[in-house]
Amino acid sequence: MINLKTVLRTRLLACCLGLVIPVFANADDTEIYFARANAANEQNTPKANVLIMLDTSGSMRNCRAGSGSSWCTDIENRRITLLHEAMKQIIADAPNTVEIGFGRLRGSSGGQILLPVMPVNDLTRPYFLNALNSINGGQNSAYPSRNAQPSGSTPTALAFDDMADYMLGRRNRTGVSYSNSGKVCVSNAPDEEVCRDVVQTDIVQVDSCDTSDPACNASYVWNTVPSCNLNESTCRLTSYRRVDWCDTDLPNCYRERYWWSWRYYEADYQQRSTIYELTVQTTVQVCETVEGGCDEERAVVNGSNFVSPVNTANQCESNHIILFTDGSPSGDDPEDVGLVHCGRNSYECQVRIASELNSNGNSLNTPIKTHNIGLYMGDSTLANMKAVSAAGGGETYDSDSAETLLEAFQETLDLIDEDARSISAPGVAVNAMNRFQHLDQLYYSVFQPFESSYWNGNLKRYQVVDGEIHGQNGYAVDPATGYFRTGSQSMWSSMIDGPDVTKGGAREQVGTRNLFYTTTAGGALQKLNWASSSVPSNAQLGLGGSATSAQRTALLNELESMWGDPLHSVPVMVNYGEDAENNYVFVSTNGGMLHAIKTEDGSEAFAFMPNEILQKANLYTTSRPALRVDNTRQTYGLDGSWVAWRKGGNNSLSAPEAVYLYGGMRRGGRSYYALNVTDPTAPSMLWQVNNGSTGMSGLGQTWSTPTLTSVPDGSGSKVPILVVGGGYSPTDHDDSASLSAADQMGNMVYFLNAETGEVLWSAGGRNEATENVANMKWAVPSSIAVVDIDFDGVADHMYFGDLAGQVFRITIKDNGEHVVDRIANLGGSGSARRRFYEAPAVGLVKASTGNELYVVIGSGYRAHPLDETVTDGVFVIRDRTALRGSGSQTLATTVNMTNVTSGGQPLSTSRGWYYTFGETGEKALASPVIFNGRILFTTYAPTVDQEYDNPCAVRYGRAYLHTVNLVTALPAALSDDLPAPASRSQALEQSTPAPTPTLLVDDEGRVITIVGTEVVGEGSLGDPRLRKRRWMQLPPDEANVIRQTQVSSDSEGEGESQGETDGQ
Template sequence: MMIFKKLIFSALIVFLIAIVTYKSKADDTEIYFGKPKPVNVLLVLDVSGSMAWTVDKCNDSYPYTRCYPRGAEQSRLEVMKDALNDFINELPSNVKIGILTYSSFENIDLLHEVKSLNEGSHKADLLNSIKGLEADGGTLAAGAIYEAARYFRGEYGNYDSPIELDSNCGSASNIVFLTDGQPNSLKSKRWRYYRSINSMLDGNGTSCAANDDGKDCTEKLATFMSETEQVSSVSDSIVKTHTIAFADDLTSKDFLKNVAQNGKGLYNEANDRGKLVEAFKNSIKSDIEQSMLVTPSVPLSRSNRLSTTDELFLALFKPEKTQFWPGNLKKYYFKDGNIVDKNDVPAITDKQQFVDGASSAWSIQDGNDVTLGGIAQNMTMPRKVFTNLLEKNLWTLKNRVETDNNKITRSHLGLPTTATDAEFKSHIKWLYDHKINYKNSDGEEVEVNRFGDLLHSQPVAVQYEDKSLLFVGDNDGFLHAINGSDTRGKEEWAFIPRQLLKNTSALHENQPLVSVEERLYGLDGDIAIYHQDKDKDGIVNNGEKVYLYVGMRRGGKHYYGLDISVPNNPQLMFTITGDKSVSDEVTAGLSWDNVHYYEGLAETWSKPFIGHIKWRGGKRLVMIFGGGYDSETQDNAKLEAGAPDSTGNNIFIADAVTGSQLWNARTDAVHQRAGSIADTMTNSFAADIAAGDLRGSGTIEHFYASDVGGQLFRFDVIQEKSSDATTIQAAKIADIQGSGVNGNRRFFTKPDISFIKLQGETIGLVALGSGYRAHPLNEDISDRFYLFYDKKVMTREFEDDVITEATLYNVTEKVSVTDPVTGDSRQRFLSIFEILADDTKNNGWYLTLSSGEKVLSDSSTINYRLFFTTYSPSSDDGDVKQCSAVTGQNKLYAVSVLDGKPAYFRDAQPGGTIELERSIELVTGGIAPPFSVFFPINDSGEASESAGYVGLEKICGGNECDFLDQMTTVKWRELTGKQLDELRTE
């Protein structure tokens, strides 16, 4: 029995490392933040008669009567209305706010309950009510605070308490109490409010006086609300009281200071519109900041990784609560299977963090600080920053991003036409300047060398005759070309597509994030490289071409193709877009720009597969990619199984030099079953395509694609012998969707293809794990790991029926078997022969994962062993709805690709027996990357100790990695002549 398997197809090994409030829309960065406290704000506003006075002029001889402003001066009420309008319009949309007004005994009204500003027409209703406020009557302060307390306690009429009963994070509840004068109207113990207030205070063992117009009652109510849980079933349900003295006298101010102090709130003064707006803001500033995002739990969140020879390049980022997240690219080394710094000292701790005193190759003791060392600290001025404004040669002066380039407009940068010249130039300078000031998670203003976060983009290397360039994309929108051969690390140039210049304004302002999904993204997709390596030396020389392709992931619906054959003179070959407006822009006046509109292309998550294909009698260099991710539909965490996507549900083949569309599956694939192939392609294809050559032709013959609807498709490329026509036939192989939300299993990972020759028949083995990559904290879906037997791939035929979960063997648990000789019963796992012998379940197997556990990274199959990682949001972190960030729990599985039996990890059991375990728990936090194998080679060309890693976590080294013996591979890409000969021999 022989097994063929894809492993590593070049000297480069690239993989991800994961070290470390959301709405219904999801994003995988949610793991870096805790759920924020809900912020409740009840504005308790004085509308007594004195609010009709001007701020500083009126006749004090007639209190509590209407006093009309003189001339053009506004009344206090009008000033308050304008200030409230400004204040509410500047609040984040997730803040919950309501209004209670008060004057005399009969006029205490809850005008609007506390609700989110983005809930229906609530914001507009608030502003309309403010516009209609009128001043009249006395100042019953104690009564107003009492009614506000009743409302927060859920005792006010038919209104529910605004404090969330199911919030694990508690609530940040606030009363903002504004008045322009002394309280009055609470004159006697006989008054109902006095008796009611003392009844409430009695629960706290206190009471208040009745002979001071309610001052004592107001102050003690503030104490009661700030020290006593207002909703018994909710922890942290206290209510703070902030006060604003609006044009008040000294006595009133002393009273309001006492109320604020007792209420654990802030005291503010104001006597005009601007100061009143600031007073409102200051009152709840602290809680509003908490309502954005909870500070990330770890300083280093994730890195992407590239290994060349014995060098290791780590692409890092640090999550922040603002738009700008700092990133970096650092260089380390491999020695004896371990990661070391430039001094040959181990660089990684047992907790998968950098050693504090470690020094990456381009710096001194940068340790665990993302912003120190690396390329970020070594960037210098002047930088070469290009965009694609006027021609395809990006390196020309016409495309330089600098203040002297008058072709850059305010519109390009997302600025209004009214922006001043100084503002305009400041934004341009932000794009190319390497130093910026930003507030970190601790609120500190710090200066850093600006390098955007490298969230999902994986660095790739291209070796030229005189240097090695590393290419990586960041979420500021730049593709960076970095000289990895330089002793200090040097950025050679950076390119930002003009479609991403519009983000400049928001990034420049660097405002706090209200929620994760409000983050802006740039060139966040994986990079693909094609090198026309004629002499097979791995170096770009002798006029050879090298092309780069990059997508955007959540950054947009574009792919960019660049010719980087001349390292410092990049050219933009083409743009592929799913955004019709981008194509229309070119038609309207940018005829030089080679833009191709691909209808239905969604967010470009799928890394293009670059290779040759037999096409209409010739050989064509193509890029094959999935239709992308339909975030409009799939970001809904409560989406039920079977819901179709409107975009992304296609597979495209493009000319890899011109970008022109050659083929798309929905219209051009020849379906091998009844009906249209388009009818079966219901969901978006966010995952990478697995493509390869099984017959030694040197061209792509088959490719597999998985979608977020739990479906798997195979496509076979057939060059007709009798004509120049190329046919690509296709059919759905598997559909494992269940029902409802629980059964909405999604595939975000690349199909992992291997083959086995069993009893004279070659069977394709397709490994795929399900998991909601866009919402890793989700625990509603029951996920699985699947292995599908594709029994007819070699004959280019398809089974009559689609594989469903019902036709797969559930290998999660052992089964009871009886020894035919002794009759004894024992527990064991089934073998592939037993699975194939079951006519009802012989299409493969599946493994049921624990609650919340999901597969978010690609699997790897090595010598019969299938390795994959899983992520669970809970484990020791408790409830995923908690306020702190959820680092989660990762596992590494090692099972037989044939039948899912444990295949590598050993566990000593009582009695001295050794049991194989399917998985081990990893130290790695965040979302673990795939399992990868390193075969480092030093400068002398000598092989170092091989090692297996998940991110920065070493799994095995040397002889421990026994599965690396006698590896046999089928490379799912073009093979060299020598490789083809080896394959035929095997």
């Protein structure tokens, strides 16, 4: 049993940075994964510039008590000492995203910049310490000189004006006060190894060489030999040899009498030999290390103007001035301020300066915030400081000790640092919308946002064990993050994969991929031969005619292993008979593929890529484009959800007679595909339709997840159909807050023959429609809710909304002449510009006046979840005429429906009821579900305690679950076993849009409610007579049997169901 207290929190880390322009710039619901700064701008790096103005007035010589400029003899408790020590600690611990500069008071003439705003590092810390020493001349003496710093008055407004001039890069009024020609080296270039070629000359002996060559030198050497032929020029006889001793009795022994040395008179033969020496020059590389030197300097002034530290091209940069003082202004003449016009009141002048700096209208068009930190402030002075900080968008702190002064600076810099930081690299994210459960198995489609139009994805399997999510090595979820813990291992993985999207799962199991593709729309599937050098052709793969074999190989290698992101595609599982575990999961991705995964081991049976994607395969593999300048993706693939028609076999364990899959592309294109996957290893094309098909020119982007049902064919039989909305019109709704006169595409509903794809009937505001409906002027991207009143497998009514806030009903007629009625108009302009992206849920209510259908639909700008301009809500429309077969009813509007936002119950005579959501920007982004007389649906609010002003911070939001009584509109518990809550909504842990609530039945017959990754409650099954918006072929004698089908629906429509309630 699932532990109801277990919350599997998923916090989607965002990638990247987003553009600072109105919310309508990001034409996609992926804007929740991005900040507003431009991800492609290399200038955009998290950074804060902070100029700290230090009070160096004479009162800083005092301790807590004291006045004037007399020195306190207690060195440690002097105010300047407290400041000195606090600033040394700040400089020691400064975060690397915060750059700091120092300013100071300058007598009564204003302020002075001591140090430019610069990084705090090993190179610059000595400058900071020297500057601090310079303003604390008496730090080592109990009785410093009267001329030592600090000294002077407190001209706060004038000094603030000088600080502002520096930050804005205005004229230099009061000069600088440090050495090194006004420049500080803040970064050294790395030492560089410099190498050069040197010619080296060597003389080597050789056996012989050409003596005519200048490099060849021949020399002679005479060596003593026993004998040689004196007739040869190389032989000579030299003088007698001298020896140490010889026998004088011998005739050739002679002793020189003068030196008494012996000489042996024997001929000394010498033979000449030639030595050849060759002069050889070789080039050798000689390397040495050269110091890099300074590669970045910071200056305070350039000529007569300050050098502003503000980089207006960096959208992720924030700018701040911190004013520190120990008392009220003195010696101040605000009339001398140049930035704004001031009177004589210092604080009023400071408020004006702070307000000017904090506006986009200053000379840099970049806000600069002002903060105040005081020491020993009185109440009135502190109140004035708070007024300055409020005008400057900053904070105010007071301190009364060394510790609290340090804390004040640290808290201020912590806030600034937090404002400077951003999630500048993508984080691992699980898409909570893409999760489903089968038996005790959990399957998660996961993806990783990235600063690119291509994101990595995966499908992973886990298991429910005693109410917890387990992998192979036990508990898989990190309770601190709500995502998979670092050491966890999912069920199919051979390694620890944890939160890493690129490890384990189905992605790891891909071997030699069985990739099937088409080369024409609706053409036969072909299996790709990875070894072929020509099929498909380079042109069919999106490669140019000049592509090399290496480029083709690189593309195919990536195509063989890639796994894109399943951003909106929800997995669907089909059982193939024999046993409950013979299942395959089908899920498609923005890599342009549909994947068929064997649930037993995660192996891939096949992948399918249609011609529309194949012909630009290079964009999904080797030439992946970056994000656009507004952080929108340039490429999508098969981003729609699929549904399966499993034609049942002889019994529940039999193999199906046939299995067909149907799915669209969402933002990837304008096609629907039908595949025959009866053999999950050998798929075939059933049919394909697009906006070029007969009767479908109005088809937009195929957002509408198909709904399978059947309708009468006019001759007493029924025909299986696929019903889809006309789709999405991006030109009309991506970037516009206003309503067009009529959308360019998508304002249709199509009935397609499920086996042939032929348009059997259509309705809409276009000439091609079988039933032309004048009010159908706007796109229908949602799925269609189908109502089967008598459970005979044939649709009786269908409901859908459009992007103008209208709701329509299709009444199915036996003769095929179906009727379309507009039953509600709930949109408008401005804050009432409501859109219905998701399908409604429909409930049957038995009332004393007759049975009625209650149509529940929520509004929300799905393409822009961060939009805050519209007041969205949930609307419950009473359809009194659908079941009576005749009669007319007044169009439901917010005027004739009961507004229960503030409480109360709907009037019995009203056309229904509604309430608007309480949080700013709160909207419904998933379909509702009706269960046991209750409506369950989720909403998303884009901002919850977030720093909206920081363009580089991802705006995490908050998801909510609403549980409301269908008839009374009162807050409802999840089951009859629980007391009704005080509120209709409860906050979820999820910080991104939550999906439709999922209702699971455990072995004990209890209904467990799961929203995304959170188990939110349970209740008894009872007799809800709940039928999902899905269909499978049943024999006539089983048509009224409510049974769990093998067909899985998409998350956007999972709650589009028909319920029956007693109206309580």
